[in-house]
Amino acid sequence: xxxxxxxxxxxxxxxxxxxxxxxxxxxxxxxxxxxxxxxxxxxxxxxxxxxxxxxxxxxxxxxxxxxxxxxxxxxxxxxxxxxxxxxxxxxxxxxxxxxxxxxxxxxxxxxxxxxxxxxxxxxxxxxxxxxxxxxxxxxxxxxxxxxxxxxxxxxxxxxxxxxxxxxxxxxxxxxxxxxxxxxxxxxxxxxxxxxxxxxxxxxxxxxxxxxxxxxxxxxxxxxxxxxxxxxxxxxxxxxxxxxxxxxxxxxxxxxxxxxxxxxxxxxxxxxxxxxxxxxxxxxxxxxxxxxxxxxxxxxxxxxxxxxxxxxxxxxxxxxxxxxxxxxxxxxxxxxxxxxxxxxxxxxxxxxxxxxxxxxxxxxxxxxxxxxxxxxxxxxxxxxxxxxxxxxxxxxxxxxxxxxxx
Numbered sequence: 001x002x003x004x005x006x007x008x009x010x011x012x013x014x015x016x017x018x019x020x021x022x023x024x025x026x027x028x029x030x031x032x033x034x035x036x037x038x039x040x041x042x043x044x045x046x047x048x049x050x051x052x053x054x055x056x057x058x059x060x061x062x063x064x065x066x067x068x069x070x071x072x073x074x075x076x077x078x079x080x081x082x083x084x085x086x087x088x089x090x091x092x093x094x095x096x097x098x099x100x101x102x103x104x105x106x107x108x109x110x111x112x113x114x115x116x117x118x119x120x121x122x123x124x125x126x127x128x129x130x131x132x133x134x135x136x137x138x139x140x141x142x143x144x145x146x147x148x149x150x151x152x153x154x155x156x157x158x159x160x161x162x163x164x165x166x167x168x169x170x171x172x173x174x175x176x177x178x179x180x181x182x183x184x185x186x187x188x189x190x191x192x193x194x195x196x197x198x199x200x201x202x203x204x205x206x207x208x209x210x211x212x213x214x215x216x217x218x219x220x221x222x223x224x225x226x227x228x229x230x231x232x233x234x235x236x237x238x239x240x241x242x243x244x245x246x247x248x249x250x251x252x253x254x255x256x257x258x259x260x261x262x263x264x265x266x267x268x269x270x271x272x273x274x275x276x277x278x279x280x281x282x283x284x285x286x287x288x289x290x291x292x293x294x295x296x297x298x299x300x301x302x303x304x305x306x307x308x309x310x311x312x313x314x315x316x317x318x319x320x321x322x323x324x325x326x327x328x329x330x331x332x333x334x335x336x337x338x339x340x341x342x343x344x345x346x347x348x349x350x351x352x353x354x355x356x357x358x359x360x361x362x363x364x365x366x367x368x369x370x371x372x373x374x375x376x377x378x379x380x381x382x383x384x385x386x387x388x389x390x391x392x393x394x395x396x397x398x399x400x401x402x403x404x405x
Contacts, residue, residue, distance in 0.1 A: 013032070015208030018070070028055075029204070053133075075117050085106055123140060123225065127140060137231075145221045312334055332357050357403070359398075
């Protein structure tokens with residue numbers, strides 16, 4: 001889902017700050033932002049907009065807007081931290097007032113809540129005026145409190161933040177301790193957002209727009225305005241629906257392409273197989289004859305004693321090198337005739353992978369010594385003395401040894 005998040009959010013929006021002076025005159029500032037390729041860019045910074053009608057020339061129709069209201073008609077009060085305002089604790093803000101008649105904003109910082117309220121009739125007047133210009137308000141905030149979400153971007157490092165009449169006092173943990181407004185107070189130095197300069201009058205509209213485009217990642221500071229909440233939710237839901245619909249169509253199109261490619265491949269494969277079947281059918285008899293000939297030749301090779309290319313002369317050399325001087329070889333035979341099997345089968349049969357050595361030795365001890373030496377070779381599976389008989393006429397013994405390999 002994180003990969004799709006950038007398609008679900010609002011990527012372009014404007015913040016409009018409306019400050020109502022005590023004489024009813026307005027101070028309007030505008031800041032537009034654009035999120036593209038995971039980078040946020042400030043596209044417009046306009047101060048001292050004189051009338052609402054000028055906004056039509058500044059912002060395109062259907063621009064998503066976050067409105068910030070301050071000044072006359074808005075009450076800010078600091079109370080002990082409270083997570084939720086009810087009819088009971090609302091008396092701490094406005095005694096004997098009906099909370100249903102107000103839009104309420106609860107900004108929690110440390111152990112305090114900064115509660116801001118405006119009558120719904122007054123709040124609706126401003127949102128309706130913005131809507132009548134062809135703009136789309138999606139969020140309403142009160143006072144400078146949305147600035148909390150951009151403080152880390154500003155070049156302010158002390159406990160006091162001053163800009164455009166707003167004075168914010170923080171403790172050493174950057175929690176807000178106090179707030180007041182003095183119309184003539186200005187920032188003691190030029191403000192910057194990261195490396196970009198920003199007029200102090202556009203700090204609040206920038207913070208409002210920033211909240212709107214990054215609402216899913218921030219603890220948004222805003223008033224609870226049900227109609228705007230509904231509009232915002234519907235816009236996000238509409239974006240999700242479009243993205244998900246596009247994904248479904250893309251997957252469906254890809255499946256169609258895969259299906260077409262697969263069918264084409266199968267059709268081509270079937271054609272090739274049909275051709276091969278025809279060719280195979282024509283040559284089956286030739287293959288059968290060739291197989292018979294191969295079997296015959298293979299049988300002849302087995303009869304001739306072929307054993308997979310074993311170097312038999314090399315085996316003889318290894319055995320001979322171990323021969324004690326007291327022994328004399330008479331004969332070496334590979335795969336000798338198996339007399340018992342030949343009689344049973346009534347055809348000549350041979351031992352497989354066997355070497356038979358006959359020779360003479362006056363004593364049997366050198367023969368046993370030679371057998372022990374030959375056993376050390378890894379290729380020797382078994383070696384045994386089949387016979388040893390002493391010939392008194394020749395004054396020597398006759399031995400027969402078999403080696404399996």
